[in-house]
Amino acid sequence: MLICKETLRSLQQNINMRTESLGILQRRTHWQKLGRAVLSAPLGIGTRPDRSAFVSPTGALRTARPTLASPLTRGCNLAALLLPLCGWICFADDSPRVYQNRLTRITDPKPLLADHPDFIQPVRETIRFEAPAIVDEAEADLHVRAWRFSYNARGIIEMPNHLRATNTAVIMVHPWGTDDGQGWNTPEPAGAADFCTAEKNHLAGKHTRTVINPFLKSLRGKVGLVMYSLPGAEDPIRKKLYRSFRAKPAEAERAEGAKELKAKLTGFHYRGEPLSGTFKLSQERPVVDYFQQFKGIDAGDRYDPKGFWDLPIPVTVDVDVVPDDVMIYDTEGYPALRKFLQEHGIRHILLTGYCTDMCYAKTCAGFENLSKDFNVFLVGDATLATFPANDTPKFATNAHISYAALDHLITQISWIRYEPATAQASR
Numbered sequence: 001m002l003i004c005k006e007t008l009r010s011l012q013q014n015i016n017m018r019t020e021s022l023g024i025l026q027r028r029t030h031w032q033k034l035g036r037a038v039l040s041a042p043l044g045i046g047t048r049p050d051r052s053a054f055v056s057p058t059g060a061l062r063t064a065r066p067t068l069a070s071p072l073t074r075g076c077n078l079a080a081l082l083l084p085l086c087g088w089i090c091f092a093d094d095s096p097r098v099y100q101n102r103l104t105r106i107t108d109p110k111p112l113l114a115d116h117p118d119f120i121q122p123v124r125e126t127i128r129f130e131a132p133a134i135v136d137e138a139e140a141d142l143h144v145r146a147w148r149f150s151y152n153a154r155g156i157i158e159m160p161n162h163l164r165a166t167n168t169a170v171i172m173v174h175p176w177g178t179d180d181g182q183g184w185n186t187p188e189p190a191g192a193a194d195f196c197t198a199e200k201n202h203l204a205g206k207h208t209r210t211v212i213n214p215f216l217k218s219l220r221g222k223v224g225l226v227m228y229s230l231p232g233a234e235d236p237i238r239k240k241l242y243r244s245f246r247a248k249p250a251e252a253e254r255a256e257g258a259k260e261l262k263a264k265l266t267g268f269h270y271r272g273e274p275l276s277g278t279f280k281l282s283q284e285r286p287v288v289d290y291f292q293q294f295k296g297i298d299a300g301d302r303y304d305p306k307g308f309w310d311l312p313i314p315v316t317v318d319v320d321v322v323p324d325d326v327m328i329y330d331t332e333g334y335p336a337l338r339k340f341l342q343e344h345g346i347r348h349i350l351l352t353g354y355c356t357d358m359c360y361a362k363t364c365a366g367f368e369n370l371s372k373d374f375n376v377f378l379v380g381d382a383t384l385a386t387f388p389a390n391d392t393p394k395f396a397t398n399a400h401i402s403y404a405a406l407d408h409l410i411t412q413i414s415w416i417r418y419e420p421a422t423a424q425a426s427r
Helices: 007-040 071-092 198-219 236-241 251-266 286-293 334-343 394-404 421-426
Strands: 128-130 142-144 146-150 155-159 168-173 225-230 326-329 348-354 375-384 409-411 416-418
Touching (some): 168 198, 198 348, 198 375, 198 416, 236 251
Parallel strands (some): 168 348, 225 326
């Protein structure tokens, strides 16, 4: 969460992903031109289509078409060509709908994100508007009201959204099992992990138990996927504990993995060095020297002993993980996650987890990645920001969710309603 070694790697993966996306776009453009050339070709006897239409995106000439002897022959050849390209052509010509950006002023609006004031300060903005639905799918059974903020519109814009639950994934970012009794503990006397102190980690655990876990349980079995992300790669122990992109462990493997995890975590010595008692400060730049030697957060080997960050970080016990839930490992990178989601028909993401200002935004399953390819809804009361110099996360979480609302849709648990089609039909 607060200490995310994968952040820099994620930046490089984003660059690779954009390059890959550009190639896909170029291929789609090619097949779109090809389809139009075929459909517009004359039907005369003995005509030969323009060979340039059959040049691949890389410039290589595809198989030359023979002279067509008759309209019947031409029709058969045309059908044979169009059938394998049908998916490409239809996709490329899929016209977007025209969205009517009608903003209607909401009178006497109530505060947003006000259901859990101990964890997030409610959002209070007097200028609020209602807008038409952005996601409006046929046969929708998952209804998600959401909002965003626009300086240009001079206020908050709210809208309903209608999703198919089976095409939706709920993802929890970095539910680290820190100081929760599993054995992975914040090193003493000066180490830092997760929310950086045992007291803050316990507060986050309470939020997970009382807010996020009930939310996950309410949608599990209805949405397409429930997923979690953790740092590192799939190690031998976590491979036995959690379903991944590749495999799902059997019950016996899970039991064996749990024993190995306990032995591994409880066998580590969580003791680092104490704070330094003296510093050397220059006459000209004492403040610079002071902070270089005494950082606000240092998660290196000095305070978090060597090997600490190599341990298999588990999912917190405050979440009831079930065998079908899927683990995302940050080291595998966003392209692998994107592929897995798309292969399972996922178009929409309900994003929960920690920490709003860091991992929730910037790691593999963070919203900065996911929002490039999916309809992402940030569940504003199902996340916590880091809160240095405060005894509560509610102000920091409010600030970071509010800032994210400039370019992302925000929802809250009480605004997410599952209603199966049978219930809708009976009304």
